[in-house]
Amino acid sequence: MSEQDAEREEFLRVARRAKEAAAQLAPLPRAAKDAALHAIADALVEAAPRIVKANEGDVERAREAGTSEYMIDRLSLSVARIEAIAAAVRQVATLPDPVGETVRGSVLPNGLELRQIRVPLGVVGIIYEGRPNVTVDAAALCLKSGNVAMLRGSSSAFESNTALVAIMQDALRGTAVPAEAVQLVPGTSRESVKHLMRARGLVDVLIPRGGASLINSVVQESTVPVIETGVGNCAVYVDAAADLDMAVDILVNAKTQRPSVCNAAETVLVHAGIADAFVPRALEALRAKGVTVHGDERVRSYGDDVVPATEDDYRAEYLSLDIAARVVDSLEDAVAHIRAYGSGHTEAIVTTSQPAAKRFVALVDSAAVMVNASTRFTDGEEFGFGAEIGISTQKLHARGPMGLPELTSTKYVVTGDGHTRG
Amino acid sequence: MSEQDAEREEFLRVARRAKEAAAQLAPLPRAAKDAALHAIADALVEAAPRIVKANEGDVERAREAGTSEYMIDRLSLSVARIEAIAAAVRQVATLPDPVGETVRGSVLPNGLELRQIRVPLGVVGIIYEGRPNVTVDAAALCLKSGNVAMLRGSSSAFESNTALVAIMQDALRGTAVPAEAVQLVPGTSRESVKHLMRARGLVDVLIPRGGASLINSVVQESTVPVIETGVGNCAVYVDAAADLDMAVDILVNAKTQRPSVCNAAETVLVHAGIADAFVPRALEALRAKGVTVHGDERVRSYGDDVVPATEDDYRAEYLSLDIAARVVDSLEDAVAHIRAYGSGHTEAIVTTSQPAAKRFVALVDSAAVMVNASTRFTDGEEFGFGAEIGISTQKLHARGPMGLPELTSTKYVVTGDGHTRG
Structure with missing residues (x-):
């Protein structure tokens, strides 16, 4: 033999x-x-x-x-x-x-x-x-x-x-x-x-x-x-109507609290209507934590240190102090970005608008959708399950x-x- | 192109x-x-x-x-x-x-x-x-x-x-x-x-x-x-303590009421302690419905028209008026037969013994286990689901x-x- x-x-x-x-x-x-x-x-x-x-x-x-x-x-x-x-x-x-x-x-x-x-x-x-x-x-x-x-x-x-x-x-x-x-x-x-x-x-x-x-x-x-299990290209979407302090806190927490794990954020999407107010503050907060931002043209207009983003950046599960960033014209455009590039793990919306929250939850097809909370909470212990064998990103049997x-x-x-x- | x-x-x-x-x-x-x-x-x-x-x-x-x-x-x-x-x-x-x-x-x-x-x-x-x-x-x-x-x-x-x-x-x-x-x-x-x-x-x-x-x-x-979905090599096990009229009714119903479907019985297993009383009656009832019995040596001792059973018979999903038959020495042997040859769809026990019913339910690893009921009941309409897309014989997602x-x-x-x- x-x-x-x-x-x-x-x-x-x-x-x-x-x-x-x-x-x-x-x-x-x-x-x-x-x-x-x-x-x-x-x-x-x-x-x-x-x-x-x-x-x-x-x-x-x-x-x-x-x-x-x-x-x-x-x-x-x-x-x-x-x-x-x-x-x-x-x-x-x-x-x-x-x-x-x-x-x-x-x-x-x-x-x-x-x-x-x-x-x-x-x-x-x-x-x-x-x-x-x-x-x-x-x-x-x-x-x-x-x-x-x-x-x-x-x-x-x-x-x-x-x-x-x-x-x-x-x-x-x-x-x-x-x-x-x-x-x-x-x-x-x-x-x-x-x-x-x-x-x-x-x-x-x-x-x-x-x-x-x-x-x-x-x-x-x-x-x-x-x-x-486990591949997480998670996005934080900051809606036109958002508490900016909350949005900065959630974004920084989702990106930097533990960058090497699957529920860390890898992308931030910002509604165009709030970009002028939010993007400079977000860039400053991310910079202070040592995060490299890979942004589209509109994001780059707010900071010289923003690296140009490629398609690969939108798809990346960095697991590092990097984040892709994009300004979108609508909630629907944010959802379309997530559908095109996301891994179906966790997405978050930061918004004060109840209709926007409801619509985001309905349209986003991911294992977990956070409303005004960090993506980092998708976790068996955090959900009160006591322990977890993994985080399923498929739809069959367990999600x-x-x-x-x-x-x-x-x-x-x-x-x-x-x-x-x- | x-x-x-x-x-x-x-x-x-x-x-x-x-x-x-x-x-x-x-x-x-x-x-x-x-x-x-x-x-x-x-x-x-x-x-x-x-x-x-x-x-x-x-x-x-x-x-x-x-x-x-x-x-x-x-x-x-x-x-x-x-x-x-x-x-x-x-x-x-x-x-x-x-x-x-x-x-x-x-x-x-x-x-x-x-x-x-x-x-x-x-x-x-x-x-x-x-x-x-x-x-x-x-x-x-x-x-x-x-x-x-x-x-x-x-x-x-x-x-x-x-x-x-x-x-x-x-x-x-x-x-x-x-x-x-x-x-x-x-x-x-x-x-x-x-x-x-x-x-x-x-x-x-x-x-x-x-x-x-x-x-x-x-x-x-x-x-x-x-x-x-749908492959059904279903067994009826007649326990040492069984109501014989009920056992004959359930067996005949499970085999002949609609032989071409996945929840029809393809195998009958009889406890040795009741074989003398049950097998001749079962053979007569099956004969009357035109069923060909493929039996092991012990079953063949009860009827000249019983065809010798092969390993293939134990594995067969006949979907026809054929059935494999075997005498077993214990409930555990019946379970072992089902584990070895069954398709994990539906198995039935006919018994008046509560401990035997409990043990059969615990040991049989199939999508459905019937106690004193025909295998034919495994069906979305019968279970009250209104309609079914199929019957899953796997363990993941749906069973x-x-x-x-x-x-x-x-x-x-x-x-x-x-x-x-x-």
Whole structure:
């Protein structure tokens, strides 16, 4: 057997065990799952020195490969960080269990009792990048919602992830949850990701978490259903009728409070009727925060330091202290810009006009629409979901921040007394 | 330009218009959509002779091609059938509009008002087989839920479908709904289906309605998210503790009341403890209805006319007067059989034991689980949804009969008074 075939065989072996574990995990009550989560948290804290040691190997290799300090920081684990990860697992244990919830129910005219109840999805594949905390966060959210996690992290974090999964599996051995409920996809080759993407029938859904190129390649190649997450080209639209102080605050917060995340603003659109009053103030506030503005001709007329904007700027998810800026003649033109260039994540309007707010909400086709609030609020924790597995930017199954209920499917249960159809 | 390129260009032109129409259609209120549905129903009745004439062309070609009378019947339209189709459109107008419904809402601790509301999916592609009534049914359900329908029926019904869509588009021209809200995919070649499957970004979801091979090819080739529908290898499990009269009634109803549909039973599993009492009665009742039983060795010991069952029989969606039969040693073995061979559509248990019913419901991972009721009840009309676009056998987005709410996504609307994140 070639090495490639062997890797594929090994993948299928792991995936089949995952599917079996999913059948065992699905009917377990909340108490069993919460006990398993606490066992995992305890084990992580106890094994923290071992995890740090494994992580040092990854960090050393990353340094040798010339990785930026920013990425090294994301990759690094310390005892304190591991304790925070364990605390997050305990936090997931406190969240309500979505499984078994009755979504709707009725008695049909013929006396049949109809109930639609939440059930786990089954096996959830997660493909992610450098941060090893995702390994534990994703496993905990999957476990709580009765799903088996098939994890495929970055090869740069392979040693850390291997240690984390081994510790979680060991912890599960003392609980009602099968150890195979948390699985690492074997191997670090590009092929190993493909096995996961082609495992229709064994894996129920794939959630890629990362940059646009990772997500696009999964969408193109996967036969397993995919939930797209996280690409955010978010816009703030400042309407003709807007409180200028509020507009500046929201714009600066949305752009600069944490520029590297998907709900940061990447574009500002300003109604022409307020441009004279707003744009100079906005440029000044952004300048003070070190933001480079890429503006159209009308924006450039307000500041010499505004860089000319290209089509690429309108499309960009900068994740940096850059922003595209444009003056538009109407709310409808702002919406048209967002439809043409946005990623469907989050858009905000700043306005004192109720009709304008209503119209913007109705016309903008994004996962979240903010009225007089920063785009930064699109987040599972902020929305009160307790935790999130990602932010969906697609329309099917889940849209916006995905909490535990979004990790479930449903099942109809129909109870009769010998009902037959006439 | 080659003919192929020209077809692709034409497809993209139509799909782009569909996307524009979706933006216009999405914010329309219920009254505008209902008025458009009535206009369509009126136009269909008025144009019935023209539709029948177009349909005659399709029927003639099908006869020349040696199509079975059963399929010819499915293809054929009469004035009476067109009136029934129009009545179904008026029925859709009476259903509640899911768009705008608040799915959940709360005021967050910081005062932000959070609402999750239903919005249309956008452009819905439907790939289906011979019956031209699907053209109108699907268009009506999409329109009511604020979605544009991109329809791709069988080439055998192309003339009928072309006439139906032209009449619907003409009817829409007098309404607030854009005529492009109902579109036929141009061309009848296999390539034209591929254009639809590759139209990610223009088409939001694809719903294939038809046999397993159609659905599999869509699942394999589509980059547009797919909702699998309709393949039904449904099982009836007769538990050790069962009312035998009820078990015979449910089995015969599930198998024979309409054998050609996806919720008909294709397998019967009998607990060994009741086999002596039940199997002979079941065989007699099935024999009386002309059903061929494909049984394992234990079932064959009860009847000389039982045909030996193969693995293929356990997997088969017969859609005919055939059924696979097996004696199992436990409820768990019945569940294992269903997990191994079933299609995840509908399974039924016949039992007088409450613990057995509870356990079967918990362990069976199908879209619908019936307790003491026929599998035939898995149906949008029967479930009280008014109408259905299909029955999903996948876990993502929708599972089981899909009514109007399943043709929607959601959007979060967050309202503040200048909220920024600290």
